[in-house]
Amino acid sequence: MNCKRARPSLPRMVVEGSVLKDNGVIPEIKSEAASLLNKGPEDWTKETIDLKRYFITDVLDDLIGCQDRAEGIFTLSK
Structure with missing residues (x-):
């Protein structure tokens, strides 16, 4: 798994x-x-690649808007 x-x-x-x-x-x-x-x-399918790209973009957006150090560390661990 x-x-x-x-x-x-x-x-x-x-x-x-x-x-x-x-x-x-x-x-x-x-x-x-x-x-x-x-x-x-x-190998990942195109759908999986697109989903991972979306996830990475979402996490980066969270990191850019982060004001709290603990939240930033949590976000980076994703």
Whole structure:
């Protein structure tokens, strides 16, 4: 699901994380996570690209009009 959103947080944590305990399955799991990262995100449709552009423009408008530092940090995290 994270890969579909182009935010592969879990696969990245698995690949980059330190193993605390292994019952012999970790190499296979790390390999699968690395494969997902190497594959990269799926191509976006034109509709998805347009939606993302709209979202970016909306967030930038919020940031330009921001008067509060906390609101600005929140907006940037989007």
